[in-house]
Amino acid sequence: MPLSVKWPYSPIGQFSFGWKLASRLTMGAVGLTSKFFIDFLNRTKIYNAHVLHDSIENRPKDRPLITICNHHSCLDEPLIWALLKWKHHSYRNDLMRWTTGAADVCFNKEWHSKFFALGRTIPLVRGDGVYQRSMDFAVQLLNQGAWVHIYPEGKVNLTHRHMRLKWGIGRLIADCQMTPIVIPFWHLGCMDDILPNTRPYRLKMFKKLSVLIGQPMDLKETIDQLNKSKATPVEKRKVLTDMIQSEFRKLEEEAKSLHYARSGRGLKFHTTDTIVNSSSNNNNKNNNKNNNNNNKSSRSDTKCDSVDLSVLKSDDRHV
Template sequence: MSPSRPPTAVQMPSLSMRVKSSMIMGLTGLISRCFLHGFNRVEAHGLAQFRELLDSRADPEKRERGLLTVSNHVSVLDDPMVWGLLPLSYAFNPNNLRWTLGAHDICFKNPVFASFFTHGQVLPCHRSKHSIYGGLFQPCMTQAIRLLSNPAPAPSETHYSTTGTDSILSPLTHPYYRRYSWVHVFPEGLVHQHPDVDLRYFKWGIARLILESEPKPDIVPMFIDGTQKCMAEDRGFPKFLPRIGKTISVTFGPVLSYEETFGDLKSKWDDLVRRENARQQKTKTVGWLWKTPVVVEQAEEVQPVETQVGELMSEELRCGKEATEIRIEVARRMREEILRLRRERGLYGESDVSFGLAETWKVDKKEGGKKYTSNVDGSRINQD
């Protein structure tokens, strides 16, 4: 059962926090819009229906589910630049704008950056290739799942840690104000500049957002093309300046039918969770039989295991074979939805099927740098 909602005045963050977010998000949106429309040619497909969706979510009290947008990642400009497609009336309303994941070692490497990106609605994400704190189950994933959901009231702490030593302001300190938020992710996990804008495999964190958010979120696939020409990874001097006069195209798909796309996998996941919950409810004690320890299951009833949304109660749910197989298929289907938008553009050939497999890209794991040419497809990779 969803927790009861207190008055909005109680839910809202401090005036200072709201002003900072409005200024950072608004000015960033203004710069992005000026760059897109003032210096480039813009093609936006499906934007009207996407704006209608955002308009329907303008009042947090009337939202019934979170919004998850998912896209390919072809340039360091993708976020926040593509949101410059939205009129400025959207830019200064942070509560109806996206949250996203940003590299901890870049966006949160010092207190100034951490404050800027936190107020810019970015969650710190550790990349496993560069940090021992990375992976599917790091705190930013829990935060993102709860932003998409209607979480229980947060504990009294206003900050959380991703390493045990850092301190990040938690958006979930105001759970009712943040309930059913909009989260955008790039499941490729890095900038991937393929000549035909083909996609790498999708990392499995996207499956956690799709399967574990409660209730099921609205999911909108997006396909971005053209920003890679503004910031090509092999560009010459001056490298820090984006190129202008390019055609930038962003395609917004319709809201996916969750049941048609992921319904069977969600049922499998929920069944696995129920089975694990039942197993966890059985307490075990150690007895002795002729000096040999044996495990004895107690028959009496025990209370169900209490968990919050975004928490996984057992190792089987985290890393078990069945859980992994479900996540792989969810990620594959989500990638296919974005490839469908790519095909609708009519500019590129069919995707290489092998690119959708994680094992295809293992050869690139030997690359130590953050920027390199992929050994798989010759694409330019930027892990910044």
């Protein structure tokens, strides 16, 4: 299905000064409003925010950054970016992410297209596969050292049940000229409460949001092994996507433990920017369980298992 409006972007590296200025003003207005709404009109806890902030601000200029998270509400963008610093939405919003948006929702009219393009949203035609123009554009951005954020479930997950991730994330990682930094995170509690996915569609306040930022995934060894074994593009996409999905599920469980603890329904954590050890407990069994959970949350770069290409299937999965 072709894009119903004109492709909204100039070739990478040829964005005009006027477009860049309009983009920064658009992202600043939307980002600052979102941060104010989430930080001051709702109850928000961000865990390990420094992991993402450090990658945004201090990674090498040519090193690509890919972030992924779950998709529970149509307002995940832009509200989720309240986890960034104020400066990221103002005088340093040149560091902000690019992301993909459904073409049939965000790019069905010319003025919609202009607005979302200024917000660094790339029109993604769902069902057109991993080699459509938007995915090529995202790969080009990554190879320029940009930050691209993806919702790998491919749509708003209304049921919150586990979904197979789309292979587009595998292609983005595999086609980067330099191994990207890949950071998963998981949010709970606020996005689908602030704007429920049922009528009436009204913003709500004083809801609880928990966001857990995972550690960067170390995929270099896996990618090198895939290249050495002369894996096909399909095999690469499947292996990398499955690794992302496995890490995604682990992160989800950790995020749930933290979020439910805030409601008194789980383990109690001291909720600061970095996850720390839980308070002491007289019950040794519970104390050991807490320590194991904390060790898992504060682990270093995630190492991925070796690859067995013999189990792969040749079927593809849409973006």
